[in-house]
Amino acid sequence: MPELPEVETVRSVLAREIVAKKIKLVHVTDGRAVRRHKTAKDFRDQLEERTIKSVERLGKNIVVELDDAHHLVVHLGMTGQVLRAKNAKEPKPKHTHVVIAFTTGEELRYVDQRTFGELYVATPPGEDEVVEISKYARLSIGGNGMRIRRQVRELAHLGIDPFEDQVGWDRFAAVLRSRTLALKTLLTDQDIVAGIGNIYADEILFSAGLMYDRVSESLSAIEIRRLHRTIPEVLTEAIKQGGTTLDDEMFLNPDGEPGSFQNDLQVHTREGQPCYQCRTPVSKVTFHQRATYFCAKCQG
């Protein structure tokens, strides 16, 4: 459920709170959270004694730069949370899988009910190693995205990040015209556009006035421009609101606070309720095993 706005909300709190702090101890209490590593000890050894240099984001990944040029990558999956604690005495929530303790006594706890999320330490590519970067990301004319992909090979496959990569509408048009995917499938494919999931795909498509199953190559220039402009508009507003926290409270920022964009959702979770634009009841269908909400009139 955490998508770009939620991940960005977590990133911004962490950037404020952990940069320049030194990791003292790491505890892994559920190895599935660090499954990319052969052992939990390997994960721990790569973090202890390291100091945090920066906290960035690419797509739905939080990228924590360490002082040895390695990166701690955190992906929240469906139900992952990164929660701060003032000290080790604060009770650990259920499903706490990893604890990172700083020399200041503060802790970060990685909590994940369904264990779809993960943490791993990425080793920088060698001097002569060629990192194959996604063809869609290569359309970018600027931004931090390229730098992150070159430093973290595990993220090089990611497509266009709406904020970290600069891709003009004409190149975005070329992406759409090169594929024959339903728009929702394209928007949620991380190798094409990085950061959008089920909630924001529905919201973006509503705001752009486009049906979820429109085939990408069939869009007119005007429709493409509208979609290209709408993506950052919707995501920016969601970031301002601190992300979306649905009734399950599965998303909380590291200070344990919910977002408020759930109050601004136009269609997602609003089945049967009147569309804010035209009063037509919002529809819900299952599309590729995913709940999809839309207004049949506004997006028709």
Add this chain to the structure above:
DNA sequence: CAAAATTCCTGACTGC
């Protein structure tokens, strides 16, 4: 090669 289906997981919820 692209596109669609399957799989992982836990807790909330439904129906009997």
Add this chain to the structure above:
DNA sequence: TGCAGTCAGGAATTTT
């Protein structure tokens, strides 16, 4: 009250 079945969905993997 208990219990089997269903649903939620990100992304790696498998199948078509």
